[in-house]
Amino acid sequence: MxxxxxxxxxxxxxxxxxxxxxxxxxxxxxxxxxxxxxxxxxxxxxxxxxxxxxxxxxxxxxxxxxxxxxxxxxxxxxxxxxxxxxxxxxxxxxxxxxxxxxxxxxxxxxxxxxxxxxxxxxxAMGPEPLGPELTARYLALALAGRAAPIKAMLLDQRIVAGLGNIYVCEALHMARIAPSRAAGRISEYRLERLVTAIRAVLESAIAAGGSTLRDFAAPDGELGYFSKQFLVYGREGEACACGGPVKRRTEAGRSTFWCPKCQRT
DNA sequence: ATGGCGTCCTGAAAGC
DNA sequence: TGCTTTCAGGACGCCA
The missing domain is CATH 3.20.190.10 (MutM-like, N-terminal)
Structure with a gap:
C-alpha cells in the first residue's frame, strides 16, 4: 500500500x-x-x-x-x-x-x-511498524500474557498495524524467532531483534517497489521486485541461508514458511 | 477476553 | 489436451 x-x-x-x-x-x-x-x-x-x-x-x-x-x-x-x-x-x-x-x-x-x-x-489499530511507537518495550507490554503464536499476534492489526503474511514470515525469519513461539514468552532482547527485522523487511520491500506476486501491480503497471528477495516465503523445500530446510505449514488457511534450524524458538 | 477456524470471491497454477 | 483441485498477499464473524 x-x-x-x-x-x-x-x-x-x-x-x-x-x-x-x-x-x-x-x-x-x-x-x-x-x-x-x-x-x-x-x-x-x-x-x-x-x-x-x-x-x-x-x-x-x-x-x-x-x-x-x-x-x-x-x-x-x-x-x-x-x-x-x-x-x-x-x-x-x-x-x-x-x-x-x-x-x-x-x-x-x-x-x-x-x-x-x-x-x-x-x-483499535496498533502503531505503524515504521513509526516511533513500535518498540521492544511496546511489544513486550502488548504481548504480555498472550499464549497465541507470535505469528498470529503480528498479523493482528491491533498489535501492529499493516503487517501481512509475507512480511511476518520474513521478519520472524530475520529475527530468528519460531513462528509458533508463544508471544508472551519472548524476551525483550529478542523482541528488539524482531522490531529491527520488521523495519528492515518493510524498508527493503518499499525500496524494491512492493512484493507483487501475481495479482498486485505497482500503480504504473510494473511488478514489484521484493518477491525476488524473499528468504523463506514461498521457498518450501529450498535451503535456508543457514543450510537448514525451509518448511511450510498451513494453519487456518494461511501458509507459514520458516526454517526450523535458525528459528528454533 | 482469547485463540482458532471458516468464509467471502475469482483466477492462476498444479495435479490427474 | 482438458477437467478438477488447490491455493492466494486480508479481514471479519462465529464458536468453544
Missing part, C-alpha cells in the same frame, strides 16, 4: 477529479451511494496511508478510503476497461485510473477527513 500510494500521488495530488464512476457497488463492503456525487468535481489535496488502507483527501473535507484486499490494484492510464475495474477516475489533466479487484475482498469508503481517526477499522 505504501508503494501504491507513492505511485498514485503524482497522478492525483492537486488534481481536480473530472470523473468518478463506480462500475460495481458490491465489493466486500458496498460502495457508498454518494461516492460519485461527493468525489466528482473535487480536488485532491493529499494522499496518505494507514496500515493497509489508502486515503485520498479532497478540498471538500472528504477522505476516500480504499483497501485492496488480496487481489486489488490501481491500473494507471489503462488502454481500455477490463472486467473487475470497479471504479474509474479521470483527472482534469487527462490521467485515468481504474481500481481493479477480481476477488472483491477490497472496498471503498468515504468519511469526513476530520473523522478519519474515528473510522472504525482505525480506532
Amino acid at each position: 505504501e508503494t501504491t500510494v507513492r505511485g498514485l500521488t503524482p497522478v492525483l495530488s492537486g488534481q481536480r477529479l473530472a470523473l468518478v464512476e463506480p462500475r460495481r457497488a458490491d465489493l466486500r463492503k458496498a460502495i457508498p451511494l454518494d461516492l460519485r456525487q461527493r468525489m466528482q468535481g473535487a480536488t485532491v489535496t493529499s494522499l496518505g496511508r494507514r496500515a493497509k488502507y489508502g486515503m485520498i483527501d479532497t478540498d471538500r473535507g472528504d477522505t476516500m478510503i480504499f483497501h485492496l484486499g488480496m487481489s486489488g490494484r490501481w491500473r494507471v492510464d489503462p488502454g481500455e476497461l477490463l472486467a473487475h475495474d470497479h471504479l474509474v477516475i479521470e483527472t482534469d489533466a487527462g490521467r485515468r485510473l481504474a481500481l481493479n479487484d477480481p476477488r472483491r475482498f477490497g472496498f471503498l469508503d468515504l468519511v469526513r477527513t476530520d473523522a478519519v481517526a474515528e473510522y472504525p477499522p482505525f480506532a
Whole structure:
C-alpha cells in the first residue's frame, strides 16, 4: 500500500477529479451511494496511508478510503476497461485510473477527513511498524500474557498495524524467532531483534517497489521486485541461508514458511 | 477476553 | 489436451 500510494500521488495530488464512476457497488463492503456525487468535481489535496488502507483527501473535507484486499490494484492510464475495474477516475489533466479487484475482498469508503481517526477499522489499530511507537518495550507490554503464536499476534492489526503474511514470515525469519513461539514468552532482547527485522523487511520491500506476486501491480503497471528477495516465503523445500530446510505449514488457511534450524524458538 | 477456524470471491497454477 | 483441485498477499464473524 505504501508503494501504491507513492505511485498514485503524482497522478492525483492537486488534481481536480473530472470523473468518478463506480462500475460495481458490491465489493466486500458496498460502495457508498454518494461516492460519485461527493468525489466528482473535487480536488485532491493529499494522499496518505494507514496500515493497509489508502486515503485520498479532497478540498471538500472528504477522505476516500480504499483497501485492496488480496487481489486489488490501481491500473494507471489503462488502454481500455477490463472486467473487475470497479471504479474509474479521470483527472482534469487527462490521467485515468481504474481500481481493479477480481476477488472483491477490497472496498471503498468515504468519511469526513476530520473523522478519519474515528473510522472504525482505525480506532483499535496498533502503531505503524515504521513509526516511533513500535518498540521492544511496546511489544513486550502488548504481548504480555498472550499464549497465541507470535505469528498470529503480528498479523493482528491491533498489535501492529499493516503487517501481512509475507512480511511476518520474513521478519520472524530475520529475527530468528519460531513462528509458533508463544508471544508472551519472548524476551525483550529478542523482541528488539524482531522490531529491527520488521523495519528492515518493510524498508527493503518499499525500496524494491512492493512484493507483487501475481495479482498486485505497482500503480504504473510494473511488478514489484521484493518477491525476488524473499528468504523463506514461498521457498518450501529450498535451503535456508543457514543450510537448514525451509518448511511450510498451513494453519487456518494461511501458509507459514520458516526454517526450523535458525528459528528454533 | 482469547485463540482458532471458516468464509467471502475469482483466477492462476498444479495435479490427474 | 482438458477437467478438477488447490491455493492466494486480508479481514471479519462465529464458536468453544
